[in-house]
Amino acid sequence: RARTLPRTLAEYARAPYAPGPFYARAARFLRDAALEGNLYNRYTLGGYLGYWLAPRMKTFVDGRTEHYPPDVLDDYFHIARQLEVRDGESALAALDRRGVDVYVGVGLPVEGEAYYTTPHLDGAPGWVLVSRSVDHSVFVRRNARNRANLARVADYYRARGVPFDAERGFDPLAAAARRPAWAIEEGVVPPDYPALVADRIGTDPVARARARDRLALLAYLLGDYAQTVALDRETLAELPGEVAPRERLVRALLLTGAVGEARLQADELLRRTRGEPPTGRVFRMIQAHEQLALDPRATVPPAAAVHATPFLSRAAMAAFFAAGAPRMGAVPGAPALAALDGTGDGGAATGAD
Known part of the structure; x- marks a missing residue:
């Protein structure tokens, strides 16, 4: 979301955007872990996710309502609401029917939030938590088709020295205990x-x-x-x-x-x-x-x-977040935090976003 209105293509290319509304850390994780398959995502995030993840991942919706038949949007809202059962089918069953491999939940339990989906698959049978911050979650379906995805997730965390158990899933507080600087950089925990x-x-x-x-x-x-x-x-x-x-x-x-x-x-x-x-x-x-x-x-x-x-x-x-909201990029005080991890780079993930 640009803070200024570009007047030329060059200005448009240079225009800054605020990554917060796009839950950029979730996108960065999906990209850096090289996940593949069918993705369930919030309606407003589809274009952003598609830009970073296509063609390896196919978004469920991307904001272009006119491009989807009504049944796709019906399923999208049905899954997002979670509480509803439509024609005897739960949200989990709809995810199964649509062949979703990766689920991205977003948001906070804040009054006025449109569909707080971050915790929707907590404890859901057949799904493994692979990424979590205060305002996003990523779950991978546990089946034969996604063994390669779970192996990629394990490789992603191994390369960063972060604990991950493919059976039990990602434990954010265990990760913060092992690699606090990494956890701060990735928005798992606040800077303080x-x-x-x-x-x-x-x-x-x-x-x-x-x-x-x-x-x-x-x-x-x-x-x-x-x-x-x-x-x-x-x-x-x-x-x-x-x-x-x-x-x-x-x-x-x-x-x-x-x-x-x-x-x-x-x-x-x-x-x-x-x-x-x-x-x-x-x-x-x-x-x-x-x-x-x-x-x-x-x-x-x-x-x-x-x-x-x-x-x-x-x-x-x-x-x-008064002590300083987690953000993309370098974290203030990263050298000191790196000492907590015993690393020299502060645990920062690669990537320019």
Whole structure:
């Protein structure tokens, strides 16, 4: 997206663009890992992804509505919404029918976000997480056709000294522990992640509480819901009146299958807030989760009810990234961060984007 309006072809070629709206790290991973096959992607990203990835990858849609028959767009929205079952077919089944090899989820659980799809395949049978940041995910279908893709992913991480298990999938926090500079460069964790880890076990109680809160939200955004549960339990043991950690804990408990404890925490939230926000959305979310869990005919995972309920404001996300939003290119302080990894290049991936 250019910041200036080019007047000539030369100006157009030189015009800068903001990579954020295009989730450029996801595109860079797909390109550098040399993945191949059929790709499910957000409607607005198709042109950008096609530019970087064609002809090895075929996008599902690329924004040119007039070029697609209605059934393609119907399937696109059906998969993006996840909660819907159409003609008895779930979103996962639609991905199967369309022969999708690689799924790119994007977005944050922010109010007003159009289709938060980052966590949609968390724990989905037959899919392997191969890349994750706070606002994108990449999953590869586990089948014979994609053995070569998974081998390429393993090679990609091996070359960067980042742990990856093709059976269990990519573990973003394990990667951050092993290669913090690489994880910062790739937007897996925020730039102040090493300081957050240190503050969490430090002696300053205020810094400790702030670090724990940000780390809990980070773990949630990365799909490590068990880590979120552990951190938010710590916070609430010290600060039982905090609302945001308790709501987040309810969500993470539902996503880890601890439904009974989630209800108890929701009741405690109701008691402490006296019905004020966010109590209403929490109980609506629990009700939707229970309806899916108790319906023997349901083909939609109960987790979809949680992911379909946004809980963060744009101001909250701005505060989360206040220490400096992850961005493409060099990271400020990279030489110091490189020392954390024991590397000389800061773990930066190759590529000019």
